[in-house]
Amino acid sequence: MQLIRGIHNISRDQRGCVLTIGNFDGVHLGHQAVLAQVKQQALQRGVPSTVMTFEPQPQELFQPERAPARLTNFREKHLALRAQQVDRHIVIEFNRQFASQPACEFIENVLVDLLGVKFLVVGDDFRFGRGREGDFKLLQQAGIEFDFEVVDTHSYRQQQHRVSSTAIREFLKAGDFSAAAAMLGRPYTLSGRVAHGEKKGRTIGFPTANLQLKRLHSPLQGVYAVQVKMGSRTLPGVANIGRRPTVSGERVQLEVHLFDFAESIYGQHIEVTPLHFIRAEHKFSDFNALREQITKDATAAQIFFANGY
Numbered sequence: 037m038q039l040i041r042g043i044h045n046i047s048r049d050q051r052g053c054v055l056t057i058g059n060f061d062g063v064h065l066g067h068q069a070v071l072a073q074v075k076q077q078a079l080q081r082g083v084p085s086t087v088m089t090f091e092p093q094p095q096e097l098f099q100p101e102r103a104p105a106r107l108t109n110f111r112e113k114h115l116a117l118r119a120q121q122v123d124r125h126i127v128i129e130f131n132r133q134f135a136s137q138p139a140c141e142f143i144e145n146v147l148v149d150l151l152g153v154k155f156l157v158v159g160d161d162f163r164f165g166r167g168r169e170g171d172f173k174l175l176q177q178a179g180i181e182f183d184f185e186v187v188d189t190h191s192y193r194q195q196q197h198r199v200s201s202t203a204i205r206e207f208l209k210a211g212d213f214s215a216a217a218a219m220l221g222r223p224y225t226l227s228g229r230v231a232h233g234e235k236k237g238r239t240i241g242f243p244t245a246n247l248q249l250k251r252l253h254s255p256l257q258g259v260y261a262v263q264v265k266m267g268s269r270t271l272p273g274v275a276n277i278g279r280r281p282t283v284s285g286e287r288v289q290l291e292v293h294l295f296d297f298a299e300s301i302y303g304q305h306i307e308v309t310p311l312h313f314i315r316a317e318h319k320f321s322d323f324n325a326l327r328e329q330i331t332k333d334a335t336a337a338q339i340f341f342a343n344g345y
């Protein structure tokens with residue numbers, strides 16, 4: 037899959053595509069159904085299937101306090117799109133300048149001139165351009181003028197539930213990882229590179245591999261039994277996701293202690309799959325109290341794994 041970062045990197049030599057535009061947070065089964073339609077149309081027309089996403093996601097720019105936690109960061113989203121075998125991923129740096137462009141300009145300059153779109157799939161509530169003036173109807177009118185077809189995404193359901201990023205966030209917050217995985221089409225994971233911390237973990241017998249998370253990186257908070265994929269290995273462990281109030285940590289962090297493991301893994305890329313909620317994060321009066329609690333958490337996680345979850 038080709039990754040194109042920014043409109044200025046789109047080449048006019050490659051005009052012609054079947055396109056979908058959206059946040060695609062999670063790349064869940066509903067998104068995957070849209071991508072299947074895009075791929076099928078692209079194949080019929082002999083043009084590349086193309087997904088356009090925005091970074092940051094629009095609400096993260098306009099209403100950062102109200103923006104929901106992400107299911108996928110940019111890298112995770114890109115890899116999930118790649119797994120769906122989409123031909124091209126265009127990421128637009130979403131800033132105030134881009135957002136203030138008139139809707140007609142976006143259609144004519146980007147969709148028509150640069151991309152030469154033939155077939156466009158968007159939600160019927162899709163809004164774009166200055167003050168959100170552009171909508172589905174405007175796209176359909178432009179489609180008649182510039183000769184492209186516009187269709188809306190169907191609501192993809194599972195049993196009676198509409199598959200959505202919001203529903204998945206709710207399942208995750210409730211600790212229902214199998215319901216979240218059923219809608220995602222894969223287990224929910226957090227990933228990143230192991231960073232250096234304060235080196236206190238090892239002094240209390242619980243070294244932890246740390247992943248620094250963006251504030252809006254995950255809907256999860258608390259202590260979980262987790263599985264960690266690292267290269268070709270999959271290892272069980274116990275993790276805390278939070279701000280670590282006991283050590284007055286500032287940033288949200290994921291810290292995972294791996295059982296029966298004593299290697300240095302700084303800088304390695306790991307993928308953490310939470311499997312079972314153990315408890316909420318607390319502020320402890322001192323490090324000893326925290327150590328005692330982590331010992332109990334580790335036992336709870338080991339019991340969970342021993343029971344063949």
Ligand SMILES: Cc1cc2nc3c(=O)[nH]c(=O)nc-3n(C[C@H](O)[C@H](O)[C@H](O)COP(=O)(O)O)c2cc1C
Pocket residue numbers: 233234235236237238242243244246259274275276279280281282283291292293316317318319320326330333334
């Ligand atoms: C299973 C587990 C549970 C934890 N629970 C808490 C908690 O409830 N409150 C808290 O402040 N920190 C919690 N922590 C984070 C510890 O404060 C952190 O691991 C310790 O400060 C070591 O930090 P370091 O890796 O930067 O050395 C937890 C860590 C683990 C592994």
Ligand SMILES: Nc1ncnc2c1ncn2[C@@H]1O[C@H](COP(=O)(O)OP(=O)(O)O)[C@@H](O)[C@H]1O
Pocket residue numbers: 230231232233234235236237238239242243244245246292293294295296297298299300301302
């Ligand atoms: N069982 C283990 N689980 C997690 N990390 C471990 C383990 N054993 C050794 N390590 C290594 O030790 C580091 C964590 O030690 P710690 O004292 O908590 O330091 P830091 O504060 O830098 O995270 C990890 O990043 C990893 O490289």
